[in-house]
Amino acid sequence: MSAFVGEELDLDICAEEYARARVGVEETERERLREDLIRAAMPLAGRLASRYTGRGEPAEDLEQVARIGLVKTVDRYDADRGSFTAFAVVTIRGELRRHFRDHTWGVHVPRRLQDLGLEVKRAADMLTARLSRPPTPAEIADLLDVDEADVRAARTSLAGYSAESLNRRISDDDDTEIGDLLGALDPEMAAVEDRTTLANLLLRLPRRDRRMLALRFWGNMSQAEIAERFGISQMQVSRLLSRALTWLRTAMLTDVVPPWPGESDALGVRMTVTAGPGRARIVRLYGEIDRDVAAELRVRLLASISAGRPSRLEVDLAGVPLLDAAGMRALMVVRETAVARRVGLRFTGVSPYLAQLIRATGLGVMLS
Template sequence: MVPDVYEDLDVLADRYARAVLVADPPARRRLRDRFVRAALPFAGRLARRYRGRGEPADDLEQVARLALVKTVDRFDPGRGSFTAYAITTITGEIKRHFRDHTWGVHVPRGQQDRVLEFIHARTVLTAELARTPTVAELAGHLGLEEAEVVGAQTSAAAHSTESLNAPLGDADGAEVGDLFGDLDGKLSLVDDRTTVAGLLCELPGRERRLLALRFWGNLSQAEIADELGISQMHVSRLLGRTLTWLREAMLSDTPPPWTGAGGPEHRVLVKARSGGVRAAVHGEIDRDNADQVRRALVAATVGCVRGRRLTVDLSRVPLLSAAGIGMLVAVRAVARGRGVPMVLTGVQPAVARVLVIAGLRELLTEA
């Protein structure tokens, strides 16, 4: 009665409906089977529209064929076109198959629809903004609360999951699940990281900034020098001293005292004597603390009786920068103006060479 392939399914459905009205049950089953076989190519074409979306083509065609059988069994000629009814039913079953079988975890149908809207909105806004949209921008585009957008984003990430039995690279027989429970090589660094974090807080602000620019900002010593307004050689000295202190502090129960600028050990100790005033300077003198040392030495000069000597002890000063030289020149001018002789004692060789080059030899010879 019915050919194996028939293009106009509506005409075919009309003939089938009239034939089953007068047929007995065995004949109805034969008519139904022939009608389904004739409509199978139509179901196959609908299934092929969804190829390449992560599901095997054979599974999709099987779903479409089962949906076709349901369509034939439920078809009522008085309610409209068979083709339209078949398209709606088969397409719906295929989409339901994707919802039920392609998600790695169970997600409610409403949330699945929201995920599809979220993915579409993210694609559109990314094209418009030329960047990844924020949660607030997605929420405004979709008319949702930000919490709902975050939920859709989380659900989208759960769409595809990875099996613990997936092969692990080129290793023979190794699987992803073999990594669970393995030793974490970075676990032993937790104590060191915690200790370093605490020690960094004990460093002066300049040294902390110096380390941040070098190891987090990846700047060269020359670039750091330009940033801080000091010489590249001074940056090298500061880095070496800071890293040496960190290493010593890491290996000791009690951190060693910080003797650089800005630390608690950097100070000027003034003591009055019968022959005048003695000022002992501790720590390096550079642009960050030169003004502080100058004020202390000027105060010591003012407290010195005219004609008595101001003795500046530099035995605890390992470094004297250009700012430090300028500071000593300023203090010497104040001392001369008040009639107070000024001498330097305990000068270390490296500092003495700098003083001689700067023209302050007379302060050394008077010592």
């Protein structure tokens, strides 16, 4: 098989002899014949690879790619289908072009745009020679029978073949790098930390206060509309919003988060029970009575009526600035239970505003 070695050999003849010799021999002999043909055709692969040098890829890498194409040629060669040399040239060139298409682009570009970009470049060169001026995208699109937008996209994609380093200096006399000229300060970046802190603080607020803030500042609802939704007065909404905003502002400006008013009490409204004259019982309430606490408060007041069977229950509301519809319903249930148990019930320390609400529900007789 020494006839397979040497550049001067006719590769078509060598390939035909290889095809005949490998019939009916053992696997080890076929492998040796294959390697001989590959070595004989190696100079052809080298010459084809050299035609693609100067395009940014190392010559050694191109030669390796060409040799891979050569191995594929030998493995796929069929003597009945034509010249080995012609088949090798087509296969090796295809392998080299595929390498440039898949591995040498600085930015990933779809294959369709890569191929169209090459056609656009050739068409532009041809039209430039014909028109003696650079052609317009519309003229190139008309020649290639494609959309003008595709021509523009293909031209843009060609710029992705070789990426420019952001660390390259703009000139030899200036140390400024290209990256220094790109981008700008983002004023929103300074607010990221504040936004994160505020989000965590909002989670500390009671659910009702969070809803009010959301309706006011995200839902763009007026205080009157919020008051109607919660069944309280507009003045109360104003006070609650002011309290929440004051607490948030203080918490944002301090390292230690201040306690939320009433946060120490799980109910959200404090309740103390003391004994009065005779078998009377005095219950003092402190805090806001709304639907978040009304149910639990009702249970506590009913327990005060049941425990020890007091002759009279005095509920001191002097420390209650807010009483919504749910709170009123809780007091009405307490009143019905007190009547059924023959326990006298009185509301004391009531502000004029709360007194007006209590009278509107028919509980005015309980006021002191």
